[in-house]
Amino acid sequence: MEQLRSKSGFICDMDGVIYHGDRLLPGAKEFIEWLKTSGKKFLFLTNSSDKTPQDLHEKLARMGVDVDVGHFYTSALSMARFLSGQMPGCKAYVIGGHGLTAALDEAGVTITSENPDYVVVGETPSYDYEHIVTASLLVSNGARLVATNSDISAPFEDGIRPACGALVAPIEVATGKKAYFVGKPNPLMVRTGLRMLGVHSSDAAIVGDRMDTDIIAGIETGLDTCLVLSGVTSEEDLANFPYRPRLVAPGVGAIVPA
Structure with a gap:
């Protein structure tokens, strides 16, 4: 986990990682605050296409989390x-x-x-x-x-x-x-995210709840990978895939140092 925390850039999914629908997930607010106070470069890279970055900014604001519009990139x-x-x-x-x-x-x-x-x-x-x-x-x-x-x-x-x-x-x-x-796991989207962050893939991590989009995208583009079990993937599901994330955590709150 310390290796993950040392990365300069973080690409994070949203559904199943930060919230479910209109409900903020446990530890999500603390995780975002840690990204900001630690000076991390971060981008929320979501496959959801129905909302604009401004919509996502306002959605998090309603949940009590302030994230600038420039931190969102959608499919x-x-x-x-x-x-x-x-x-x-x-x-x-x-x-x-x-x-x-x-x-x-x-x-x-x-x-x-x-x-x-x-x-x-x-x-x-x-x-x-x-x-x-x-x-x-x-x-x-x-x-x-x-x-x-x-x-x-x-x-x-x-x-x-x-x-x-x-x-x-x-x-x-x-x-x-x-x-x-065009969305994850297409490398086009992840590489664009890295360019937006200005971070090399070797100094970046991807955090997501899906093996078939987030984790495989991270593996194929050379990012460190962390699967959170707060979304659609359970620990038992890992046996269904021929690849694995480097880390598995119950939620993003586990990334935040105690």
């Missing part, structure tokens, strides 16, 4: 960066929340259902059959299928909820086309 922002790099000024049919549409609009992506270059899928509570039909038709007619993240589920106050991977699956099945996911 929606990663998607916007990816599309603007691949095809500047492209058009996209978007299934997603305000965080995704705002990021795409800021990047100059035209949101439309008329001959789009891409079909973009993210989390949204308004997902319905009409979205599946429209997206499937557009992909069948040549639009490229991309999605913010491959997470099948996400932790919530009273259990789990379907996430982007579950929402894009019907479109993949209907069209026979596989989506390209």
